[in-house]
Amino acid sequence: MAPFPTPMNSYQKLWWEQARSDHKALAVVLRDGMAPCHALHYLQMATEKLAKAYLWRSGSPPPKSHAGFAKFLRLLGSTGKRHRQRVAKAFSFRRFADFQNWINAVIPIANELENLAPSLANDGPNPEYPWPHSRPHSAPVYHDFAVWATLASGRGRDLMRVIHIAVERFPEYADL
Amino acid sequence: MPATKFNRDAMAQWYAQEHLKTDPGIVSVHYLPHGAGERDIRLVEVNTLLGNRTDDALEPIDFGVDRGTDSEHRLLIVDVTPEQWDRITARKLSLPNGWSLDGAVPYPDE
Numbered sequence: 001m002a003p004f005p006t007p008m009n010s011y012q013k014l015w016w017e018q019a020r021s022d023h024k025a026l027a028v029v030l031r032d033g034m035a036p037c038h039a040l041h042y043l044q045m046a047t048e049k050l051a052k053a054y055l056w057r058s059g060s061p062p063p064k065s066h067a068g069f070a071k072f073l074r075l076l077g078s079t080g081k082r083h084r085q086r087v088a089k090a091f092s093f094r095r096f097a098d099f100q101n102w103i104n105a106v107i108p109i110a111n112e113l114e115n116l117a118p119s120l121a122n123d124g125p126n127p128e129y130p131w132p133h134s135r136p137h138s139a140p141v142y143h144d145f146a147v148w149a150t151l152a153s154g155r156g157r158d159l160m161r162v163i164h165i166a167v168e169r170f171p172e173y174a175d176l
Numbered sequence: 177m178p179a180t181k182f183n184r185d186a187m188a189q190w191y192a193q194e195h196l197k198t199d200p201g202i203v204s205v206h207y208l209p210h211g212a213g214e215r216d217i218r219l220v221e222v223n224t225l226l227g228n229r230t231d232d233a234l235e236p237i238d239f240g241v242d243r244g245t246d247s248e249h250r251l252l253i254v255d256v257t258p259e260q261w262d263r264i265t266a267r268k269l270s271l272p273n274g275w276s277l278d279g280a281v282p283y284p285d286e
Contacts, residue, residue: 031250033240089230098227105225154199154223154255157237161255165232 008057008174015053016170022046023167036148037140041127043151043160044116047072050167057175067120070110076173077103083176090172092165106159112147181246184209185281188217191251192283201225203258207281211274215249218275222261229257236272 008016026042051068054075062068077100079087084096093099118126123133125143130136150156185207192205201223208218218236236252254272256264263269265277 027238031238031240033243033248092230092232094228094230098229102227152239154195154201154221155225157253157255158223158226160237161235164235 008053008171009059011056011059011061012053012174015049015056016167016174019046019049019053019170020167022049023164035141036145037127037143040113040116040145040148040151041140043163044113044127046167047110047113047163048117050163050170053170054174065119067114067117069114070107073103073107073110076176079176083173087173087176090165090169091162102158102162105155106162109147109150109156109159112150116145116147182215182249184215184217184249187247187249188219188281189283191217191219195219195221196283199223204261205283206261206277207283208271208275208277208279209281210276210278213250217249217251219251219253220261220264220271221253221255222258223255224258226255226257229260231260231269234260234269234272 022042023046026039026046029038029042047069051072052062054072055062055068076087076091079096088094088096088099091099093102115121116125116127118128121131124131125138125140125145127140127145130139151160188207188209192207195202195205199221202221203224204222206220206222208220212218234254234256236254239251239253240248241251242248254275260269264271271277
């Protein structure tokens, strides 16, 4: 049972459930050793939807842009004093300061993940479509994504682990 | 699943040495073969760049590797802080279910 179960609105619940499903697909893709583009695709989608689930807490729609995960982390990193311990605990950190330090360390990876979305990839490497659009010469399935090497490192694995925790424990901090 | 051309111990050693060489925060890697599937490589990697954590984060990331080839295997990695590793070796913190320190192989050699 979550220690701080909180209500979330119906919009948040829909976006959270979709993020959870995308994240489960990511686990299958990782376990099956499929081409990294597929893992990156699901990771990008899960994080984008998790961020949107959070941003829906106001009841107003967030921007349709694919950007949002880095913003989501920054928003949580600036949580007011009253709720800091709750956020730290939800994300598996003992102290809120440790959580803030962790965010600073992983924000560059979060930005790289966001920029994988085809609409943000400037007609270049992305995990979904061959590029460039007009005369494609590369396909995601053959591409060696630099961010994948980062995600497979200790810090990247830690980010993936915290994303898993963030998805599963969303109800604990959805209202903050 | 292919039955030949896979040396789990040698592959684990290669992963451990590569990660120690390329990942600045990793100070030791512990290969835990006891109880693992024939093609499962379980590693605990001790990382000084991880922030102080609760024990909830002690969960393996499961990567499938070389699927459909003779060397197909699963790489399962748990990343821990030095403090968590100390508690694991003192039997005060549990490894993931089914993992064991029996027969653990440390890298670099202790």
